[in-house]
Amino acid sequence: MHPSGRARRAVAALAGLALAAAGLAACSGSDGPGKTLDAFLDGWRGGDLSKVGFVTAAGGKISADDVYGQLQDLAGDLAKSSVLLSKRSDPKETGDIASAPIKIDWTLPGGAAWSYESTVRMTKANSDGWRVVWEPAVVHSELTDGDRFELRRKTADRADILGPDDKPIVTQRAVTVVGVSPERIEDQDKLLADLTAELKKVKVTIDLKDLTTRIEGSKPDAFVDVVTLRQADFEKIADKVRSLTGTVTRDEQRELAPSRPFARATLGIVDLATREDLDANPDTLARGDQVGHGGLQERYDAQLRGTPGQSVVIARKTPDDKIEDAQIYSIEPVAGKPVKTTLDVRIQNAADQAVAAEKQPSALVAIRVSDSSVVAVANGPGGGGVDTAMTGQVPPGSTYKMVSTLGLLDKKAVTLDGEVACPKTKTVNGREFKNSHNMALGSVPFRTDFAKSCNTAFVNLAPALGADGLQAASAKLGIGAKWDLGADSFSGKVSPADSPTELAAATFGQGATAVSPLAMAGATAAVARGQFKQPRLVLDPAPANPVPDGEKLAATSIEPLRTMMREVVTRGTGTALRDVPGDPVHGKTGTAEFADGSKETHSWFVGWQGDIAFAVMVQKGGAGADAAVPIAERFLTALR
Secondary structure: OOHHHHHHHHHHHHHHOOOOHHHHHHHOEOOOHHHHHHHHHHHHHHOOOOOOOEEEOOOOEOOHHHHHHHHHHHHHHHOOOOEEEEEOOOOEEEOOEEEEEEEEEEEOOOOOEEEEEEEEEEEOOOOOOEEEEEOHHHOOOOOOOOOEEEEEEEOOOOOOEEOOOOOEEEEEEEEEEEEEOHHHOOOHHHHHHHHHHHHHOOOOOOOHHHHHHHHHOOOOOOOEEEEEEEHHHHHHHHHHHHHOOOEEEEEEEEEEOOOOOOOHHHHOEEEEOOHHHHHHOOOOOOOOOEEEEOHHHHHOHHHHHOEOEEEEEEEEEOOOOOEEEEEEEEEOOEOOOOEEEOOOHHHHHHHHHHHHOOOOOEEEEEEEOOOOEEEEEEEEOOOOOOOHHHHOOEOOHHHHHHHHHHHHHHOOOOOOOOEEEEOOEEEEOOEEEEOHHHOOOEEEEHHHHHHHOOHHHHHHHHHHHHHHHHHHHHHHOOOOOOOOOOOOOOOOEOOOOOOHHHHHHHHOOOOOOEEOHHHHHHHHHHHHHOEOOOOEOEEEOOOOOOOOOOOEOOHHHHHHHHHHHHHHHHHOOOHHHOOOOOOOEEEEEEEEEOOOOOOOEEEEEEEEEOOEEEEEEEOOOOOOOOOHHHHHHHHHHHHO
16 A cells, blocks of 8 residues: 555544553553563564554554554665664653664665664553554654655766776767657658668668567657667768658767777677676666676676665655655765776777778787787677687697797707608598698708698608697697686697697697687797797786796797798798888798588688787688788788
8 A cells, every 4th residue: 555545544543543541551561661662673673563552643543564564665665675673772751751762774785784863752641551652753763654765876987998008998988879769750661771771871780670579569759779879970870860750869978999899809898787687686786787798898897887876765755746855875886997908009990900801700819029918809890799819719720830840949850941841742540631722842941841831741740749849839839828818718729649640730730729819829929029928918907817927938949930930921821911011020821621521711820020919810711821811911001
């Protein structure tokens, strides 16, 4: 029943009932007001007031059940919250009246405490015992009939994700929400067709079936969201969209990166809490909250989101049937704390642009050689979805010849000019290995085998490398270690090379070896630097367990390896990068088979120019020179 209904019922009861002492004696305390007060507080805590007698402030009769019902209604949003009740001092008697201060301690949703004092009055007038004078002021001095406690949430300011210079990367940016109003639509089919055409101009598509369903299920005056556009994108089509009969718009602020694809899979996004979010976090999330989904936004959501505040208000109905709030307690929100990263806006934009032109799924990771900072993480096309750049697990193909060669040089099994045969095919224990395009070079200097990416030459060298050499070289470049960047990552898994055929395959990046573009970029940076340093992405909060720096790589191994990686560009499979402006480019192409019986291959290129090392991978992109090298060229050119 509504509180106002109970009030009317109480008034009616007052008019028709006199205080009958005999009828109330069993529910009243005859041993002094202290025991009555104790019984009331015990009953309030336990939800059973049957051992207490009550009288209204006007002297009317009221049952224990009605009092408990009013207690619950007055508590409102706090009705299910924990409450502690304690007596501050013994009641003070003045004739037939007694009063006592009590302390009320609420535990608010989320665990915050709210404490205050109140007063309980008691009377023994017209009775042979003490009764509690029931009035809303017992719960709080400012409550009256019909009032209730309600909670008002105060959202905390979400913190930004920062770059290494402490400048915001993800921050509040202006957006326009484009929607439709069902009551304004004259020709729905035409409207949706025109909207689709306009949104296509800014490379946005909409689910027409879903939109139609939502329009049909909405109230006539509803704002039915169609799409949210960055303001710069909306301005390109604003005049036409606003002219369409039935469209409505709303300007808002959203947590966004500088562009839609900007490290999207790695950073994640911020949007409305889903039903799953609310169910999993009932004490910290509420409908309408903004929550991080995917990437760093999800991983550090609690830190970025901060702690919401809340206020307790007395909600009071006005004569015109509206609700007015009177705040009586408030906890201010605590703003979120930023997450600081190593991402470089200029380099990230170049990476995003480089992969955008490739239709096949692709990934690019760039690392600053001097300090191992991850300066760009791009996934194309579009930037979103699975973060293949950081967490992909794919065979590295011939890019792993960089690793195998380090192992061979460490074992002094090869030299730059020592000849190693490159036949058209090579058979190991019944398994035939071959070269791309059936290449056969004959017996040539090893540097030529490397530059031209001869698989069979590496198969010939597999016994000299051995499983131990493969594992040792991989470890020296950080592959397979337990990295801690403060973000999800895959550092690679090295083949056990536990059979002659598996060792032969693993020597040129096939078999059971799997890596991510991040892993190969980290390994390439180690070659360029002469030492492995674990890549860094999140600076603050600092990751707890980064891998220690590796030992210095032997100059007798690393110098010839660098020479060969330069020759890949000057006279090998990466000559398209020979004329890229700036410092000399070093690198290694790769073509990786990923499914038995399939001719499709992943396309790879790893390399460095100046202080930037990088890895590019294109799924089903063919040979390394076909898809990965052009992306590398676009990336390096954009950095000039």
